[in-house]
Amino acid sequence: xxxxxxxxxxVGGSIAGCAMAIAGTRAGAEVTVHERSSGELQDxxxxxxxxxxxxxxxxxxxxxxxxxxxxxxxxxIWLARAPGRRSARELARxxxxxxxxxxxxxxxxLRSNIxxxxxxxxxxxxxxxxxxxxxxxxxxxxxxxxYDIVVGADGHRSVTRELIAPEVRPAPAGYLVWRxxxxxxxxxxxxxxxxxxxxxxxxxxxxxxxGVFYLIPGADPGSRLMAYAIYASPPVSASASEVPVSAAYVxxxxxxxxPAEWADVVARGEHTSQALHPVADFVVPRAAEPPFxxxxxxxxxxxPHTASGAVKALQDALCLERALRESPSAAGALRRxxxxxxxxxxxxxxxxxxxxxxxxxxTPDWPAMGPADVDAWNRAALNGARSYLYGGVxxx
Numbered sequence: 001x002x003x004x005x006x007x008x009x010x011v012g013g014s015i016a017g018c019a020m021a022i023a024g025t026r027a028g029a030e031v032t033v034h035e036r037s038s039g040e041l042q043d044x045x046x047x048x049x050x051x052x053x054x055x056x057x058x059x060x061x062x063x064x065x066x067x068x069x070x071x072x073x074x075x076x077i078w079l080a081r082a083p084g085r086r087s088a089r090e091l092a093r094x095x096x097x098x099x100x101x102x103x104x105x106x107x108x109x110l111r112s113n114i115x116x117x118x119x120x121x122x123x124x125x126x127x128x129x130x131x132x133x134x135x136x137x138x139x140x141x142x143x144x145x146x147y148d149i150v151v152g153a154d155g156h157r158s159v160t161r162e163l164i165a166p167e168v169r170p171a172p173a174g175y176l177v178w179r180x181x182x183x184x185x186x187x188x189x190x191x192x193x194x195x196x197x198x199x200x201x202x203x204x205x206x207x208x209x210x211g212v213f214y215l216i217p218g219a220d221p222g223s224r225l226m227a228y229a230i231y232a233s234p235p236v237s238a239s240a241s242e243v244p245v246s247a248a249y250v251x252x253x254x255x256x257x258x259p260a261e262w263a264d265v266v267a268r269g270e271h272t273s274q275a276l277h278p279v280a281d282f283v284v285p286r287a288a289e290p291p292f293x294x295x296x297x298x299x300x301x302x303x304p305h306t307a308s309g310a311v312k313a314l315q316d317a318l319c320l321e322r323a324l325r326e327s328p329s330a331a332g333a334l335r336r337x338x339x340x341x342x343x344x345x346x347x348x349x350x351x352x353x354x355x356x357x358x359x360x361x362x363t364p365d366w367p368a369m370g371p372a373d374v375d376a377w378n379r380a381a382l383n384g385a386r387s388y389l390y391g392g393v394x395x396x
Contacts, residue, residue, distance in 0.1 A: 006330055009138045009147035010034065010117075011125045012154035015103075015310050016296025018110035019317035020151045021117040022063050027324035031117035032145070034138060036154075038122030046179050046273060047216040047227025048106065048310045049098040049201070051388040058314060061321075068109040069217035071224065072099045075200040076389070078374050080366035081259045088259035089367055091205075092374035095391035098201060098307075100216045100227070106310065128152070128160050128292065136291040148330050151293050151320075153313075156282075158298035164289045170280035170301060173353075175209070175233045175360050177304055178250040180274040181216070181225040182265060190261045197226060205366030206257035208232055210359050213262075225272060226265070229304060230254075231279070231360050247274060279303050279356070283349045288338035290331040293320070300345030303352030305359055307389055312348060316341055351385045 006029040010017045013035025024031040052072060058064045076096035082089040111119070128150050129137045136150035152160025156170060187194040196202060201214035209232035216227045232253050251267040258266065283300040287293065296313035319340050320333070327333035358364075358381035369377070378390050 006030065006149065006324070007147045008032070008149045008151060009136065009145060010151045010153055011128065011138065011158070011160055012152070012296075012298070013037075013111075013119055013121070014153070014155070014296075015107055015110060016298070016313035016316065017151070017153035018107065018114055019063060019314050020153050020295050020320060021114040021119075022110065023317040023321035024149075024151075024324065025115045025117050026062065027321050029149075029324065031114070032147075033114070033117055033119045034123065034125050034140065035119065035121045036124035046103045046181060046275070047100055047214060047225070047229075048103055049100045049214065049307050050311050050314070052097050052099050054311060054314060055099045057318065061318070063113060063314070063317070064106075064109050065113070068101075069105055069221075070099045070101055071215045071217055072097065073198075073200050073214065076391075077196060077200045077202050078369075079202060079204045079259065079262075080206065080369070081257060083367045086260035086263075088204075088261065091366065091369045092371040093200075094374070094378075096201070096389055097391075098214075098389070100201070100214050101310075102216045102218070102225070103310070104219065105217055125154070125159055128163055130291070134291065147291070149291050149293060149334065151295055152298040153295045155297045156280075156301050158294065160292055161284060161294055161298050164292050164294070165284040165286070168282050168284050170282045173279040173281065173303060173356055173360075175231060175279055175356075176276060177279055178230045178232075178247075178274070178276050179228070180266075181227050181272045183218075183270060183272060184215075184224050184226060186265055186268075186270055187226065190265060193261055193265065204258060204262060205359075205363065206253070207366075208360065208363055209253070209257075210363070211254075211258070211262075211266075228266065230266070231305075233360070247276070250276075281349050281352055283345045284342070286338050287341040287345060288334040290334045293334050293337060295320070299341065300349055302345075302348040303356045305355035306348050306352045306387065308348050308352075312345070315344070347385070351382075351387065354383060354385070355381055 008024040010033040074097040076094040078091040152158045204211040211230040254263040254266040287299045295316040323333040323336040
């Protein structure tokens with residue numbers, strides 16, 4: 001790095017914040033992370049997926065240890081309920097390698113690799129600001145600290161974004177996503193479904209939405225959980241902003257639209273975690289304005305169909321490390337970061353909206369589709385965009 005003695009303050013100590021701390025430390029900066037939560041974050045055990053090449057790059061770069069548990073699979077299977085029946089109909093199989101992770105285990109792995117970075121918990125950042133000399137300030141209840149760069153990695157309610165892009169607000173999609181994890185014991189009466197999940201991740205289409213199912217590592221060594229995300233509109237008597245909608249509603253969706261074996265797992269399976277979120281998105285006009293930089297969900301939130309929340313945060317960190325190493329000044333590094341990551345955030349937001357229309361708002365007649373139809377649908381939904389979730393469709 002051309003600039004020595006650089007001081008970086010990171011607002012937020014979740015996945016994006018820890019990854020940014022690693023990036024700054026690897027580039028030679030002195031990094032301090034401010035995390036508002038006073039407890040550990042690894043209990044957020046929901047599932048996420050990342051592209052295998054990104055996982056390999058993160059391991060090679062020292063962001064993740066090779067021993068972090070993952071459950072890689074190479075195939076995506078598209079299912080729907082057979083017309084007039086309660087059984088499943090396979091629509092297509094698609095080459096779609098992904099590396100599923102447990103959110104909590106991923107956070108723990110990043111947290112353990114922040115090196116000499118200071119990590120302060122339980123003291124929320126009240127605001128950020130500028131000094132007369134052009135440096136950045138982080139203000140907490142007991143102090144002000146000055147930095148050369150402040151990274152806003154504090155999610156969609158970012159205090160850093162309020163400073164540099166106060167006009168940006170989430171745009172609601174009008175539908176919801178239910179997330180959950182279920183122990184494999186809930187699938188003991190459905191061995192065929194468990195065998196599918198050992199080698200593939202599942203997309204189950206139904207009128208007005210879809211569900212995604214895959215295995216992730218559990219908190220105990222060697223254990224597994226089935227993770228799911230189910231997308232649908234809220235009940236006619238509610239709106240997507242009225243959260244929480246009763247968990248019974250997603251069970252009703254499963255009973256009404258899923259094949260019997262998948263409905264049984266979701267509607268009656270024992271959950272280890274469950275959450276409901278309105279789907280929304282936004283992107284900032286510029287991901288950095290020296291001396292401030294936005295990362296992860298602070299910079300842009302994409303609809304989850306792109307599976308890019310954690311992915312984008314990790315790619316943000318890799319970009320920052322490269323920019324710091326190769327730029328002649330801190331300001332130059334932030335301008336380079338903004339040039340690259342603003343465009344990518346906008347691309348993913350647009351892709352998420354297009355996939356949302358195809359997967360939820362204007363669903364096809366799933367049960368009538370075969371491999372060629374799924375392939376054509378994929379191509380139309382992507383409209384030339386790239387996504388690691390979509391590969392070549394092939395007949396079983």
